[in-house]
Amino acid sequence: MKPAASEEFTLAPGLIQLNHASYGLASRTVADAAMKHRRRIESDPTRHLGAELLEDLRARTALVCTAFGLTPEHTTLCSNATSGAAAIIASVPLTPADTVVVLDTEYSSINRAWQVASGRAGARYIEIAVPLPFQGTASLLSRLENEVPGPVSYLQTSLISSSAALRLPVAEIAEWTRGRGGHLILDAAHGPGHVRIAPDTWGVAAVFGTLHKWLPAERTVGFLWLTEQLVDRIRPAEVSLTWDSADLVERFSWPGTFDPVPRLCVGAAVAQWVGWEHKGLLTECEKLADHATSTLEALAARPTAGREYLPPRLRSFILDGVTVAEVKSALSKADIRAWVGPGPSGECLLRIATHIYNDRGDVAALAALLEEVLHP
Incomplete structure (x- = not known):
């Protein structure tokens, strides 16, 4: 079951949104x-x-x-x-x-x-x-x-x-x-x-x-x-x-x-962000980002930096042996939203953001998809 806080957003049912960092997402409270x-x-x-x-x-x-x-x-x-x-x-x-x-x-x-x-x-x-x-x-x-x-x-x-x-x-x-x-x-x-x-x-x-x-x-x-x-x-x-x-x-x-x-x-x-912070929701997002990092590392996705240089809720990975187009296509078909694009040297990068509407199920779905793409 999705976190209760996810009800504050109007994401399409069944969509896994791990691309919060590209455009953000206004809450129902702010939309009102x-x-x-x-x-x-x-x-x-x-x-x-x-x-x-x-x-x-x-x-x-x-x-x-x-x-x-x-x-x-x-x-x-x-x-x-x-x-x-x-x-x-x-x-x-x-x-x-x-x-x-x-x-x-x-x-x-x-x-x-x-x-x-x-x-x-x-x-x-x-x-x-x-x-x-x-x-x-x-x-x-x-x-x-x-x-x-x-x-x-x-x-x-x-x-x-x-x-x-x-x-x-x-x-x-x-x-x-x-x-x-x-x-x-x-x-x-x-x-x-x-x-x-x-x-x-x-x-x-x-x-x-x-x-x-x-x-x-x-x-x-x-x-x-x-x-x-x-x-x-x-x-x-x-x-x-x-x-x-x-x-x-x-x-x-x-x-x-x-x-x-x-x-x-x-x-x-x-005001809403302050409320989330006081409730510990943003700390939970950080823990989820750490969990996602260790999960994807196990699949041979390489973090773009060591722990000291990783942001709290935004993580990027180098995916070896696949193209940007291949990963984008697989994500699109699975209704998983994450940013995929070329790195400075042309490497395939996958970037995810964890927000208060995400949970471990989202990470598991992404990991299962990457397992198919990286290790067919």
Whole structure:
């Protein structure tokens, strides 16, 4: 029998959802709150999408900051992680004298955005290979030291990488970057609601991410955190009516006509997430992820890193001897949802996420399927 908490979601009967990390999933509670916000907005759009909206969004920003330990004057909500990244990449000054370093485990569109920006400015773009399984902090820092000549302007890394699900050593990478005179830009798409966020402690220059992946929030809602030095510099990638605002929240509050409801619902999502945490449900998800890891390892699926670098509820595995297409097809036919795709070197990666609607039966079904695929 599925966990009682699974009733909070509208997943199709019989579907095994182990791909929570790709898109997240709004709960019934948050969906109900969203409906109320939409009805209120449609009752008087001129009022509710006008000046009143800014104060509503400012209140939600403050709530997110309180929940995750961020400074309100350095934080704003935005459309999603991609829009936050685009704002940073479009706003930081790049010249032919600059060097941008990006790890190849980053989300591909982020790498491409830095590559395009560097190309336009004539800046040097260096992509660092991170072999899987991840060999650890010392190996990564040695690779950076050996493959990056001279000063660095910006280094892009993730708190938790997307495809390979690596919990990267952010503080150590930031320290190395500062030692080369540069700034670390952090992708925290898989942070809020999953792992602790501490940009001040880590010494990073900017953080972008999402709130709809690990919170039961409506899609899409992102966030942006900036150091004091960047607060006045970073502007939305789209030039809208509030682009010139000196106020960070206002600057990102109106990217043209948009649906503000996902941002307005973050309070309901945070409250429900806090409730799950207090009940120990998220701890149970972590235990289930550990169980899944040991179960799949027994089938010769190789974790992408050692235990120290594994996120609590997101795990990725290297599957040898099979293709991405073969695994995708088998999962689809069995109504099991998990992310499958190529790793940085073309290896077949399988990524799973454990959430409060999952149980050991889901892991057993996945394991049985992989047994057929890996050992026909």
